[in-house]
Amino acid sequence: MASLVRLLLLIIPLGLNLAASSITTANDQFIYSGFGGSNLIVDDTATVTPDGLVELTNGTAYLKGHAFHPAPFRLHDSVSGNGTVRSFSVAFVFGIVSVYPDFSAHGMAFVMAPRTNFSDALPAKYLGLTNVQNDGNSSNHIFAVELDTIQSVEFKDMNANHVGIDINGLQSLRAYNAGYYYDDKSGGGGFQSLKLISREAMQVWVDYHGEKKEINVTLAPLGVAKPGTPLLSATYDLSAVLADLVYLGFSAATGRVNSRHCVLGWSFGVDKQAPAIDITKLPKLPRAGPKPRSSKVLIIVLPIATATFVLGLGGALVLVVRKRSRYAELREDWEVEFGPHRFSYKDLFRATDGFRDKHLLGAGGFGRVYRGVLETSKLEVAVKKVSHESRQGMKEFISEITSIGRIRHRNLVQLLGYCRRKGELLLVYAYMPNGSLDKHLYDNGEDGRRPTLSWAQRFQIIRDVAAGLVYLHERWEKVVIHRDIKASNVLLDKGMNGQLGDFGLARLYDHGTDSQTTHVVGTMGYLAPELVRTGRASPPTDVFAFGIFLLEVACGQRPIKEKAQGEQIALVDWVLEHWLNGTIMETVDARLRGEYDVDKVELVLALGLMCSHPLANARPSIGQVMRYLTGVTPLPELTPTDVLALMQNKGLAASDLSYPDLVSSFGGTISSLSGGR
Ligand SMILES: Nc1ncnc2c1ncn2[C@@H]1O[C@H](COP(=O)(O)OP(=O)(O)OP(=O)(O)O)[C@@H](O)[C@H]1O
Ligand SMILES: *[C@@H]1O[C@H](CO)[C@@H](O)[C@H](O)[C@H]1NC(C)=O
Ligand SMILES: *[C@@H]1O[C@H](CO)[C@@H](O)[C@H](O)[C@H]1NC(C)=O
Ligand SMILES: *[C@@H]1O[C@H](CO)[C@@H](O)[C@H](O)[C@H]1NC(C)=O
Ligand SMILES: *[C@@H]1O[C@H](CO)[C@@H](O)[C@H](O)[C@H]1NC(C)=O
Ligand SMILES: *[C@@H]1O[C@H](CO)[C@@H](O)[C@H](O)[C@H]1NC(C)=O
Secondary structure, three states: OHHHHHHHHHHHHHHHOOOOOOEEEEOOEEEEEOOOOOOOEEOOOOEEOOOOOEEOOOOOOOOEEEEEOOOOEEOEOOOOOOOOEOOEEEEEEEEEEEOEOOEOOOEEEEEEEOOOOOOOOOOHHHOOOOOOOOOOOHHHOOEEEEEEOOOOHHHOOOOOOEEEEEEOOOOOOEEEEOEEEEEOOOOOEEEEEOOOOOOOOEEEEEEEEOOOOEEEEEEEEOOOOOOOOOOEEEEOOOOOOOOOEEEEEEEEEOOOOOEEEEEEEEEEEEOOOOOOOOHHHOOOOOOOOOOOOOHHHHHHHHHHHHHHHHHHHHHHHHHHHHHHHHOOOOOOHHHHHHHHHEOOHHHHHHHOOOOOHHHEEEEEOOEEEEEEEOOOOOOEEEEEEEEOOOOOOHHHHHHHHHHHHOOOOOOEOOEEEEEEEOOEEEEEEEOOOOOEHHHHHHOOOOOOOOOOOOHHHHHHHHHHHHHHHHHHHHHOOOOOOOOOOOHHHEEEOOOOOEEEOOOOHHHHHOOOOOHHHOOOOOOOOOOOHHHHHHOOOOHHHHHHHHHHHHHHHHHOOOOEEEOHHHOEEEHHHHHHHHHHHOOHHHHOOHHHOOOOOHHHHHHHHHHHHHHOOOOHHHOOOHHHHHHHHOOOOOOOOOOHHHHHHHHHHHHHHHHOOOHHHHHHHOOOHHHHHOOOO
16 A cells, blocks of 8 residues: 555656756755756765765765755845744755664764854764864754764764754754654554664655744655654744854764765755655665665566575575574673674674685684675675683673774774674674785795785885884773784785784683683784783783884794704894894895895884883883884984893793793693794
8 A cells, every 4th residue: 555655656746747857946945856967065075976866975984974055045034134034944855875784873964054164073973063072052053953873872862763853962952763653544643663774765854933933853754745743843943043144954974884874855945845856856875885786686686586585485484493503693681782893693604605615714813714795785804703612701802892893093904893602703804805914925825926025015014003003002092902913913905005903802812811821812923021921911012022023024034933954043033143243134035135225124123123122111112113113213223231131032032931832831822822823
């Protein structure tokens, strides 16, 4: 029945409005049925697509976008001179397309404001409207209707799917669940909820009565006539809120999740109803995911999918039973608050083709890593399966990784979320197409033809990793210790930029351990002496590992170097030996064939030695390291005391703490976690 009504609604205006142009505008009204050829004022992120859709956000995280009707309106009554805002009416059609079906960030709003420049506004929960300083300030002169898809406690949001009336700030004057009131023929009626992020277009009406100071907001699915009862109704005098000249437009913002907020059509009228939007002329919403597939695919896939569905129904019972165990997950009450970061096992299973070996990217000390493509968003991900028997510390750990999940930096591999099963934790990361740095340093590829990284590339990667670490140690809201810096944890993105991966993961093995079973987490050869002694990680222990990493990249040698006859020597000691002999350049990776910047190589080697100083407080901070690398501060000479300390450490490392001893003294923990590679 509903679809019949919808069909009729589609057909009727088609006959009547064939000749109407898609944009008409006058002093007291305008109508856009699609935005092709319009000259909206849009800012950097917002675009009008060739088929006439306004995309306020383009599918990138932490962005805001705006679009405004080019001319402002004077809404204050000039005839009477008493300055009352006249009645007006707005209608618009919008759609929110998130990469995830059940989660979207952050929302959008219809806005009336004295300006079109919102460069000072913030994305995420501020919806691109206000910022920390000016939210709620009456000098904003903003009236907005928010379509909010995240619950922000700060703004007393009721839930993650509501519509609100906002005056000058994001704490709504009035708000209610997205949905609409309907009447049925028998005289009854009810409330039908709608999901703002359903990826379906919906229509909103905003009506203001100038004399009664009444604001009504009404929502309905596209094709359903305007419901008689508004979703929200408030009495508020907009005369003091709206400025003399008012721009009308839209604002939207993304957060950690990249969603597209779209406007398909829009109309406005002063002292009259907003003209009806011709829904037959509206552009289509984009498909979910970064690469929209052609509709041809749909034509082929749809019948197949339908057939599969029908066939599947038969076997459904069998499957349900099997699925229970196959996709079984572990969920506990405390996880509710981390909900948005939680992936379903099923999605991950599908994304990786059932964790087939074909998709195996590699295996590390923590578990195997699989490449996958998320079905709905077509996002490429790397899924790390970590076996974890103990539940101890799991809550803290999940809370930590989800907080870490909010960390976004171009030199840190992004953690997208997690999933938990019995004895198993799955971590979902952004996929890095060029793999890990160690492969590029030590492995010439299956055909022996992987090109050697040039010095320029290596130096860039070094600086990238340093920048990522500066962020973790000094810029993020709290100090995050990486604990496992090494070449195999440096991943390379499409442009061969270095991104530090795995941060915080080592923490998993730190929780719930007591002194008797101290696990030294980290990797042999990168462990600072005090870390081996106390088992306590700190920013200086990260700097130590970074120092070894510097040497590794410049020398193209693993931190524990094989000498002749299977004898092992620490890379630091070998470099130091050459340093003292004045033959430091002999340590530089021979595969560079002498093509490098001598000064920079020297800088990196000396800095490597300095960072791997045995005394923690003699090491520079990562911020200092960054200043040396960028040449802001010249590198100080290694003092004789430094050299002496390094040499003494050498003696220690060679005799007392040789590699096999270390392994046995920690009961094999090191080797089972990450040693031997
Ligand atoms: N985000 C990613 N994108 C692409 N490949 C990845 C990604 N994460 C890991 N890999 C690949 O999977 C391999 C194994 O990764 P993993 O981090 O488990 O091992 P590791 O770094 O060698 O050791 P550890 O677990 O001790 O840190 C890496 O060497 C890398 O090639
Ligand atoms: C989205 O807009 C931002 C800001 O203008 C830009 O940096 C980014 O590349 C855009 N992304 C896409 C997918 O167009
Ligand atoms: C303002 O003027 C309008 C039009 O004359 C009138 O209807 C309205 O009552 C006036 N409002 C006030 C507050 O005086
Ligand atoms: C917007 O305002 C900022 C200052 O608040 C200014 O720097 C910027 O140039 C303005 N942008 C436009 C497009 O006018
Ligand atoms: C509101 O903004 C005005 C102008 O920017 C500023 O002077 C005033 O201090 C602000 N008020 C509050 C309460 O922040
Ligand atoms: C708001 O809705 C109420 C209830 O349906 C209606 O009586 C009133 O006229 C509406 N006001 C406006 C401004 O549309």
